[in-house]
Amino acid sequence: MKHEVIIAGFGGQGVMLMGQLLAYSSMLEDKNVSWLPSYGPEMRGGTANCMVIVSDRQVASPLITAPSALVAMNLPSLTKFADSVKDGGVVLYNSSLIDEEYQRDGITSIGLPFNDLAVELGNARVANIVALGSLLSATDICDKDSVIDSIKSVLPERHHHLLPLNEKALEKGLSLVN
């Protein structure tokens, strides 16, 4: 078992956190993980991405050239990475911000309105957690409960009133993909 996930979007969309939660949750399940961020001169509005590897064996190179899953939160990310997804892989893209459709033979590609769904839940900022939920149901990388545990650990105590919202967002995401 080896998952190689690229999560990409605008700076500020929470893609780094999404990757960290995925790595953290998988670590809680005793898997080997690595999280590698892009760290160019990025800023809010620029592009950002991180590469997460989850494996039952030791992670050698933390760099991903052919991901098994891609979460693209905006169009530049989809354009940059979608064609590199390997056969049998998954592409989840944010149709709230991406108008065109992306389909390719040999992969599963699904457009989901992460931003709109987050707004429906009452907070546009949980779009990343909705996306993370959909990634979990499309790939089975780790359990929902592990993600809830890691959100608890990562979120400072003063923000813990947001836990129920995050759990709802995660469940929403999980319900999107069969």
Add this chain to the structure above:
Amino acid sequence: MARKLMKGNEAIGEAAIKAGCHLFFGYPITPQNELPEYMSKRLPEIGGTFVQAESEVAAINMVYGAAGTGSRVMTSSSSPGISLKQEGISYIAGSELPCVIVNIVRGGPGLGGIQPAQSDYFQSTKGGGHGDYKLIVLAPSTVQEMVDLVQEAFDLADKYRNPVMILGDGMLGQMMEPVEFKEREIKKVDHSSWATVGMGDREKPNIVNSLYLDPQELEDHNHKLQRKYDEITANEIRYETYNCENAEIILIAYGTTARIVQDVIPMAKEKGIKLGLIKPITLWPFPYDVFNDYVDSTKAFLSVEMSMGQMVEDVKLAVNGKKPVHFYGRSGGMIPTPEGILENVIEVLGGLE
């Protein structure tokens, strides 16, 4: 103890604190900023001292001063900043003081870029500053190994009264991996015979100095340093080998690049090519002798680096003309891919038939 998911740079900081380092002097530069940031938060909590100096030159000289008391002290920077510290590093080595210097390497030369590189190999292992001196240079390839080696670096610095450099790169500094901080005893060394910690019962003051105006005295000092470097070379060489028995080609790589090479080995196996890896962990002293174990059974060596070919010179010294030595590298912040390395291996093999 539970594993923690930590960024490389932050893990270095925690490892240093666990090793009894309570003093840090630094100046910001990407891609190592999380380390001073972490120290600025943690050191005051434990009664330590963090100073953001006015420059790299000031920071290394603060390290020089603190190390003169025999205290465990660390500084960190990235390539251009480490260049600025060279004068101080030479003084620290000349004065035989223990300290740990972290270089999270970025692309050069000059201001270069901020992406990962290994192009400070020469600077770290062959001098960098002036005079006949050596740093012990440790090159981790995972965040866990970085933690273990940082803790070890302080012990080595104390044991030999010598500066130790941790040579990482931007990728290792920025990435997160699970780490475990193993409980380990801090090897306390009595520095009272030389450290400037007050007169106590002594009749003569201890003086920390690298100035010897009498040439004979300075030559004697150089011989003494050399004896120490010989002792380090005899005792402290570290490396790992993977799959080297009967390997057709042995790749040599350290740090991040060694991880990438570990992915190439199974890819090559699928194509029927048997590859081995020698991973130096101490870049100085370099593990020359291990090459003797495999030089007869392998066809060629290939040094893989994120530089234009700096370690390849040490590999050639080790192989001593007995087999061909090739080089493959990327530079400027570009990272070798497993596919690119494999292509190069096939090229090397083709040239051998």
